[in-house]
Amino acid sequence: MTTIRDLFGLTDVSTMLLNQKKYQILPDYKCANPDLLVGIECEIENWPTTEEYKHFGFTFETDGSLRNNGYEAITAPTYSKHVPYILSTLFARYKITQENNYSQRCSTHVHVNCQNLTVAQVKMLCLLYQVLERPLFGFIGHDRQDNIFCVPWSQCNMSHDFATKFMKDPAHTARYWQKYTALNILPLRDRGTVEFRHLEGTCDIKRINDWLNIIGSMVKYACNYSYEDFRNTILEMNSVSNYGAFIEQVLGEFSYLLTDLPTYQQDISLGVVDCKLCLMTEVAEIGKSNRAQVRTTREVEEAVFEDLTWIDEPQLVPPRLATINPVYTQTVEYNQEEIPRILADIQRQRAQPLPF
Numbered sequence: 001m002t003t004i005r006d007l008f009g010l011t012d013v014s015t016m017l018l019n020q021k022k023y024q025i026l027p028d029y030k031c032a033n034p035d036l037l038v039g040i041e042c043e044i045e046n047w048p049t050t051e052e053y054k055h056f057g058f059t060f061e062t063d064g065s066l067r068n069n070g071y072e073a074i075t076a077p078t079y080s081k082h083v084p085y086i087l088s089t090l091f092a093r094y095k096i097t098q099e100n101n102y103s104q105r106c107s108t109h110v111h112v113n114c115q116n117l118t119v120a121q122v123k124m125l126c127l128l129y130q131v132l133e134r135p136l137f138g139f140i141g142h143d144r145q146d147n148i149f150c151v152p153w154s155q156c157n158m159s160h161d162f163a164t165k166f167m168k169d170p171a172h173t174a175r176y177w178q179k180y181t182a183l184n185i186l187p188l189r190d191r192g193t194v195e196f197r198h199l200e201g202t203c204d205i206k207r208i209n210d211w212l213n214i215i216g217s218m219v220k221y222a223c224n225y226s227y228e229d230f231r232n233t234i235l236e237m238n239s240v241s242n243y244g245a246f247i248e249q250v251l252g253e254f255s256y257l258l259t260d261l262p263t264y265q266q267d268i269s270l271g272v273v274d275c276k277l278c279l280m281t282e283v284a285e286i287g288k289s290n291r292a293q294v295r296t297t298r299e300v301e302e303a304v305f306e307d308l309t310w311i312d313e314p315q316l317v318p319p320r321l322a323t324i325n326p327v328y329t330q331t332v333e334y335n336q337e338e339i340p341r342i343l344a345d346i347q348r349q350r351a352q353p354l355p356f
Contacts, residue, residue: 106201
């Protein structure tokens with residue numbers, strides 16, 4: 001199977017590792033995926049002007065979006081298990097505090113190494129992200145979903161038909177992606193990474209490590225399960241009881257980071273809808289090649305609205321539904337009383353002769 005490194009002709013990231021003897025593992029911090037290579041970009045303001053910015057494992061760059069002598073401290077490729085140590089040494093050396101060095105302009109970005117992943121595994125990671133995006137923003141908080149430099153996939157059309165587009169031409173899909181989406185896949189081309197842009201600027205090591213554990217668990221899931229099993233799980237998922245079990249399967253002992261959120265069930269329900277819609281074109285193409293499955297897309301449409309029947313706030317219905325069928329052009333305005341009518345429309349369409 002073609003890996004991301006092979007696809008884009010990248011230099012092996014393992015050749016960029018620094019002297020591992022200088023790193024330590026802090027025992028107080030659990031790690032879901034200890035040998036996952038990551039890169040952390042810490043946007044920090046109010047750096048001391050009298051110091052030379054030099055620290056093992058980091059490079060320092062100015063950032064025009066920051067103020068008050070703002071710099072970005074960027075790690076070399078680093079194993080997740082070493083991140084708490086290198087960040088704690090950096091913050092201690094320069095006396096970084098939450099009160100003095102961070103504003104709403106600051107973020108903490110995480111680049112995740114995908115060089116050894118296959119195209120199918122990256123596709124699965126992205127679709128898994130689509131399912132979990134709203135709970136992830138719930139974990140992050142700070143209204144990050146409203147930040148123009150961290151736009152949710154669910155608020156744009158970038159991920160529409162993502163599954164089909166990425167498998168057909170992953171290089172083209174990555175090339176024309178938008179940098180400021182919350183999960184940015186542009187860096188696949190030149191670094192072999194995907195970038196999680198969600199986390200606010202922070203020197204809270206535990207919070208950063210919790211975030212890495214969520215991300216690391218997602219990558220581990222994408223590497224350990226088959227794409228076909230994942231797709232079937234999503235297409236068949238339509239009850240609240242499934243959601244907690246699914247998060248438990250993905251995050252394991254760190255599942256509480258999302259399931260303790262008060263709205264996680266509603267959030268993941270909408271994420272399942274988003275993911276089903278991402279899969280619509282792929283499901284249709286399976287139907288074209290296998291006549292026995294040709295009705296699958298309509299079944300998915302019906303399942304989508306069944307997923308929505310229990311949601312209390314109809315304005316949360318994904319606007320993307322309007323792109324898959326003229327019946328749904330006003331979907332965003334539908335309320336609970338109208339959903340049975342929509343289901344009846346779908347069922348009536350399913351009874352019509354097949355177009356091929």
